[in-house]
Amino acid sequence: MMVSDILNLKESLIVMAGPCSVESESQVLETARALKRLGVNVLRGGAFKPRTYPESFQGLGEDGLKILAMAREETGMSIVTEAMDLESLRLVEKYADIIQIGSRNSQNFPLLKAAGKTMKPVLLKRGFGNTIDELIGSSRYISMSGNNNIMLVERGIRTFENSTRFTLDVSAVPVLHEKVNYPVIIDPSHPAGNSRYVEPLALAGIAAGADGIIVEVHPDPSRALSDAAQQLNLDQFSRLYSKIKEISRVMNKNVI
Amino acid sequence: MMVSDILNLKESLIVMAGPCSVESESQVLETARALKRLGVNVLRGGAFKPRTYPESFQGLGEDGLKILAMAREETGMSIVTEAMDLESLRLVEKYADIIQIGSRNSQNFPLLKAAGKTMKPVLLKRGFGNTIDELIGSSRYISMSGNNNIMLVERGIRTFENSTRFTLDVSAVPVLHEKVNYPVIIDPSHPAGNSRYVEPLALAGIAAGADGIIVEVHPDPSRALSDAAQQLNLDQFSRLYSKIKEISRVMNKNVI
Amino acid sequence: MMVSDILNLKESLIVMAGPCSVESESQVLETARALKRLGVNVLRGGAFKPRTYPESFQGLGEDGLKILAMAREETGMSIVTEAMDLESLRLVEKYADIIQIGSRNSQNFPLLKAAGKTMKPVLLKRGFGNTIDELIGSSRYISMSGNNNIMLVERGIRTFENSTRFTLDVSAVPVLHEKVNYPVIIDPSHPAGNSRYVEPLALAGIAAGADGIIVEVHPDPSRALSDAAQQLNLDQFSRLYSKIKEISRVMNKNVI
């Protein structure tokens, strides 16, 4: 699959999966191989991690990007990974197929402008405190340099409900489709905050008309260095993937 | 269909539909006949309307209940309608098959207790400012008299997002299923606030595992006396109903 | 002080204080005497308690009202206490000087209408999930019977912040003053959720222009049957009361 296919999503549903953080070569390769075997074509994984506290694991940096590149080499999967600032953007641009802008940087306008200028596809997450209109405003900082290879991600917003980590705003799917022409992707892992809720949220997003999902998958979630509670193991993902295909069929979407 | 079937929902998906407010005999009968023809077995419609301002249409009261009873007589459909206080509860209990407690009364504990004592099925909506745990607390005021014929409804919560009227908290479905044994129903109309978003929200709820939906349908939404923007017309509902059946099949649920 | 004085608040600041729940004669009388000695003229205390779970203490009912009436007899203080439904309203109307409608009943429209018809002063709390405009809408259900003896209470709204129980929306004071002619009262106890934060929130409300405060005070908060964490003891209240007087002086308000 070419990255250009990813962005022509009218009748496609793209699945992106992989660990929250790149932790080791074996962790990434084991995940990538298993995902590829199922039919997944885009591998996610963070090498630069924006963490609330400086004491938390901050990612492997360029070493992590190299591991992702190895996984691409071996499996042929495309790579999506996050850039946090201009410095990491230069590296991410070099190694990745799709540049991810995270929720905390959703209104980091200089970063958005620079990401746009790379002319690479940009996966832009909604800030958890941002309205849908603000997300669209942010997308314009990317497209102002002529780069319209943009995917918008609904990943949950801050509300008073505390049974889940964030509240997935599934209505963002039809609202965004009405207002802009970009594919809308659902991230069910961050709002769930718990692996048990990932499947229902993923399927809900697809039934609402999403053009793709991005899910956290780890070969052994209990040992993960970040987001341990919400990552699916490979078996859980495999079951989810079958259901994704079934719901996608009803929605006249072809899983890619 | 018996009301007892409604409450044995493990492998069923119940569809409840009808106008926001009962406005006239012809409006209700036209809607009921069309819905019944499609296969819908539960008719909703409000005779007592809790409105933000006293100047707004407050419902037809007992006359509205009589119209609903006529529709049941003719079509065989079950009736669900809202009680706002002990006085309207006495009437609703007399005419309806299922007693609805609305979002603004979700923590009206004396009303909940009285509704429980009727031993009729109770459809309890989540308050738009309430947590999932508070909804469960409210259900205990119903069940404390031994009435476990309870359906819990997720109908959207208050958040900062203003593209939609409320934010449907689709994660309430798996969270409630984990914590209590009651069927979980999705109301896609109130969070949508706009008929264009009703279908995606309804399908999202079912894909998240809901046991039913309750939707506002009006033969001519533009003339509705309440919630004009968000009611589906009969064509729109018919299209939604087909998709509901398709998604339900994937979820191993039988639409009743 | 006459109740009519309470409602002519342009240059006055009314202080209402007392326990969350009426628990016993000695608890209420000890509190009332101490408050009266300081100069407080309105005693609060709940006899009917709307609690999230039916297992929690539900109040002493009419026995509680009788204890409040005794305190009035002895101290000359006015009594404010909550009605939860038409039945408790009849009793509250009989014993109390001011009828309180709680946050969970802020959109219980039949109750609001009935409270208005008593022609007694009504203290209407904002629902924690309600906008300021909805609070104004609710006040119209009281005033529609000609009763304009209404006090509006800001008591905190639901937000994502969890260091406090609710978020005190101090801007409700100027917004309400602009839109309606009713006194605006601050309840610092419920948003604080913790006695340590009650004083800053109370003073903030007064500096924002509030016309009064209603505070939870208990002779021994650690033994309280409800809201133990947020009630002030008598020493804490005494210190707060001095500061209230100082800030009120700056605001050209006379503490009554």
Add this chain to the structure above:
Amino acid sequence: MMVSDILNLKESLIVMAGPCSVESESQVLETARALKRLGVNVLRGGAFKPRTYPESFQGLGEDGLKILAMAREETGMSIVTEAMDLESLRLVEKYADIIQIGSRNSQNFPLLKAAGKTMKPVLLKRGFGNTIDELIGSSRYISMSGNNNIMLVERGIRTFENSTRFTLDVSAVPVLHEKVNYPVIIDPSHPAGNSRYVEPLALAGIAAGADGIIVEVHPDPSRALSDAAQQLNLDQFSRLYSKIKEISRVMNKNVI
């Protein structure tokens, strides 16, 4: 006044004021002279503006910083202005006395780290979607390089209430004081979203115990290129300033 005084705030209350954006030499100098005459010692003004849409006025950049430096030269006021990325940080560091990190960059961790390394005082605003604990987390990215010259700003959070632009979370003042040793500053302009509400919010913040305020003041708000609705004119600010002094006296704070 030395900047070191600013940070020794136990018994002081610092006032920072000035236009939202630096627009011209005359605008800034007129404002600075008027503020200095009143006794204000810190001038605010944005040269780099993070705006939701790229079409909006983005600030004068380094030319704006030069204007601020001229105002300092003439009046002796200290300058606080915002850095948006590493590039603008280099410039802000060169011209300003205090480096401001805006709400949208409150979790821009590489920027926070770099701001910390300058060893200049940093004014860190709370993200409007961030909890108090996350704000404290962000402050650690500044202090990790040994820079403890940090001021934390409460500037309103996102809630469902829409009468104001944001909801000022006045309880952040006591909560932050309990958890960290940094001065807590209130920004009443951004939550107000309207000049009429700025004074009540400012006074509320001080009465809650804040160590300072930062207010938007413009010689002719109706012509402002950003935030026109919420900026005070010089007369309005002058009246506010008198009241700030009165409330500060009650709080045993000396206005600096």
